[in-house]
Amino acid sequence: MTKTLAPAPTLAVVSIDTPTLGDRSYLVHDGELAFVVDPQRDIDRVLDLLSKHDLRLTHVLETHIHNDYVTGGFALAQATGAAYLVNGADEVAFQRTPISDGDVIEIGDRMRVTALATPGHTFTHLAYALRDLGSASGTGTEVGVFSGGSLLYGATGRPDLLGPDHTHDLVRHQHASAHRLADLLPDDAEVFPTHGFGSFCSATQSDATSSTIGREKRANPVLTQDEETYVRELLAGLGAWPAYYAHMAPANAAGPSAPDLSPPERADATELRRRIESGEWVVDLRNRTAFAAGHAPGTLNFGLDGGFATYLGWLVPWGTPITLLGASAEDVAEAQRELVRIGIDRPAAHATGGPGDWSTEAPVSFATATFADLAQVRHHRDVVILDVRRADEHEVAAITGAVNVPLHELWSRLDEVPTGEVWVHCAGGYRASVAASMLHAHGRTLVAIDDSFDNAETVGLHLVGPGA
Numbered sequence: 001m002t003k004t005l006a007p008a009p010t011l012a013v014v015s016i017d018t019p020t021l022g023d024r025s026y027l028v029h030d031g032e033l034a035f036v037v038d039p040q041r042d043i044d045r046v047l048d049l050l051s052k053h054d055l056r057l058t059h060v061l062e063t064h065i066h067n068d069y070v071t072g073g074f075a076l077a078q079a080t081g082a083a084y085l086v087n088g089a090d091e092v093a094f095q096r097t098p099i100s101d102g103d104v105i106e107i108g109d110r111m112r113v114t115a116l117a118t119p120g121h122t123f124t125h126l127a128y129a130l131r132d133l134g135s136a137s138g139t140g141t142e143v144g145v146f147s148g149g150s151l152l153y154g155a156t157g158r159p160d161l162l163g164p165d166h167t168h169d170l171v172r173h174q175h176a177s178a179h180r181l182a183d184l185l186p187d188d189a190e191v192f193p194t195h196g197f198g199s200f201c202s203a204t205q206s207d208a209t210s211s212t213i214g215r216e217k218r219a220n221p222v223l224t225q226d227e228e229t230y231v232r233e234l235l236a237g238l239g240a241w242p243a244y245y246a247h248m249a250p251a252n253a254a255g256p257s258a259p260d261l262s263p264p265e266r267a268d269a270t271e272l273r274r275r276i277e278s279g280e281w282v283v284d285l286r287n288r289t290a291f292a293a294g295h296a297p298g299t300l301n302f303g304l305d306g307g308f309a310t311y312l313g314w315l316v317p318w319g320t321p322i323t324l325l326g327a328s329a330e331d332v333a334e335a336q337r338e339l340v341r342i343g344i345d346r347p348a349a350h351a352t353g354g355p356g357d358w359s360t361e362a363p364v365s366f367a368t369a370t371f372a373d374l375a376q377v378r379h380h381r382d383v384v385i386l387d388v389r390r391a392d393e394h395e396v397a398a399i400t401g402a403v404n405v406p407l408h409e410l411w412s413r414l415d416e417v418p419t420g421e422v423w424v425h426c427a428g429g430y431r432a433s434v435a436a437s438m439l440h441a442h443g444r445t446l447v448a449i450d451d452s453f454d455n456a457e458t459v460g461l462h463l464v465g466p467g468a
Helices: 044-052 071-081 164-184 213-219 227-237 245-254 270-275 288-293 306-316 329-340 372-377 391-396 430-441
Strands: 002-006 012-018 025-028 035-036 056-061 083-087 097-099 104-107 113-117 125-132 141-147 192-194 281-284 321-326 350-353 368-369 386-387 422-425 448-449
Touching: 012 044, 012 192, 025 044, 025 192, 035 104, 035 113, 044 056, 044 071, 056 071, 056 104, 056 368, 071 164, 083 270, 113 164, 125 164, 164 213, 164 227, 164 372, 270 321, 270 350, 288 368, 288 430, 306 329, 306 430, 321 329, 372 422, 422 430, 430 448
Parallel strands: 035 056, 056 083, 083 097, 141 192, 281 321, 321 350, 368 448, 386 422, 422 448
Antiparallel strands: 002 012, 012 025, 025 035, 104 113, 113 125, 125 141
């Protein structure tokens, strides 16, 4: 998804959105020359925009060594001949144009980019302030700042991704960095963050889609709270982050190549059964309603209609071969694109069609229900209520008697789910379906609750916790 945030006669700032990971990249141009900030792995999206607008890419800028996705920066620079700007203090295995605090890059007659040290999300994080030298004011105009994982909309980037030994230093750096940007830039300067649209790299979430320095001064806790309050509240609110993050920074420091998005080999029903029985993951990409109604035995459900890459990358034991099952070739291609962004480069195989095509056995199914159904069932028989939300969500409000095994821990803790009929729920249904597919593949009798947790208390289920 792309959209122009700042149309002519100003410089054009085009956002390249990756909503499934909660990130944005940016293409900035003056009609002839362009630079890109924090590109995702699938660089064909950038190349298509360059071709569409007949632009020459001169620079690719990284705000930091990313922890939540594999960068396309190195491959994009190689494909276009652009200079690849990465903080000179970062330890990387490739040739780059080193950049540091205060360095200025002039691109054409209009674009001036200044690197600003903004540690907090990482120690070597940079933001990039953009000045339009050709604006009507005659002296130039501060267009905005590409703030990466520092100043986000109503939030900041997480300070804990480098490990607990560094968190307390980084969170204080993050506070100082946000104030540095607020002090250096005018109130009408736009803020263009990389994270903060659902990414787990964001410490908290916001629904905002655009902002300015002035707006952040009025609403962002990092700019309205004193340092001690900000540090205390931010650290108290941090939850779990996806396990695959541990693999992203090493991949980015190595200089990732362009991805191979060609179709993987095709597997028939016999081959799919062999892969399942050998412990590989065979993933059904259809939505949870279709999966519950009928699926190939032993397959797992990560629908493309939810946080597919985030949850699959979080849960799969890293390096496990993954086979993709899609209703169409287009669905498989979409899943491939999502996976290369987190470093899962080549699926082991794929198949298209439906469960009747994917198994030598008859399709199997499980029941779905609402929280109202659960309230009725509890009146006349005992069932196991399995809450697969994160621990921080469960602690705020939970159904009395529910067992909490967060989804990202479930695969290794399946034996801890109490015996009996399991009613599994999350906040909205997606994670419950993933969990239900895991339980069903291991022979459990279950019901997947496909409902909003907001309805639980209104239908008579007793909740405990401060949010009840």
